[in-house]
Amino acid sequence: MKIAYIKTQKSGDSDDLLASLVAQLQAAGRQVAGVIRDQTYAPSHANGCDMKLRVLPQGPVIKITQELGAGSDACRLDAGALMQVVALVETGSISGSDLFVLNKFGPEERLGRGFCSAIASAIDHGVPVLVGVGSASEAALITFAGGQAEALDADLVHLHRWWSNARPEHQPLQT
Template sequence: MKIASVTSSERGGTDQVLCDVAARLQSRGVSLAGVLKDTGYVSGFSNGCDMRVRVLPDGPVIKITQDLGSGSDACRLDPGAIAQAVASVEAGDLNSAELFILNKFGPEEAAGRGFCDAIGAALERGIPVLVGVSGASKAAFDAYADGLATALEPRTDAILTWFDVPEGSDQNH
């Protein structure tokens, strides 16, 4: 089982490095599954809490937040849209994927929902999993991964090196 996390302290850094890794791997012909943040989407909210994700490898792009009004401080995640993104990933060809990427292990995954089953399915098939993890979700991810995940530096070269190392070598954890 090969699973890794990446966390950047720079705002948007994790999303950018995951997108860079995906682009590099796809240019090499590597088959991907999962979701990435649509980094070209401009948030309609001043706090930036408005996002779309792109289902790998070729879409669709799904808006996973909802507009709760200007005075709301509630979570803007749209559970229905997240379920749609999960269903799109699960309906894809996971069997041919060489890497599963999840842009963020967030509140849904911390609660055992969201992409947890898709991550498990990838790992059961021997597909390496790369997950973006924020500081707020680190403890939940660590509990989910049960100590089996490798924490990677938020650098494209470090992630590509991890991906290229065969499972079972000393560099996997």
């Protein structure tokens, strides 16, 4: 099982890092499955609780949060939209991918929902899995991965090195 995760100090940094890695791998002709945060969407809430996800490899981009008003402190997650994204990922090409990326192992995954079955499918097919995780979900991710999740330094060089060693064919990456 090859599953790794990154944590960053500043909100959004892991999204930027994962998007950069995905772009570089795709430019090199590699197949990447999963989801990343849409980098072109300007959220209307500074706390990061307003987002769109891009289903890999080619989209679509789907907003997974709902507008609850400026004064609301309730969870903005649109569970129906998230389920739609999960279904698209699960019916995609996980088995033929070189990497599975999840922007965030979060509250839904802590409860055994969300992208848990997609992650399990990738692992079952021998596809390396890389996820972003916050402090509140790190222990749940480690438990989910049976203690096998590897913490990685949050930099592109380290991520490329991990992926190069984790992928089944161990062929040099052309960049």
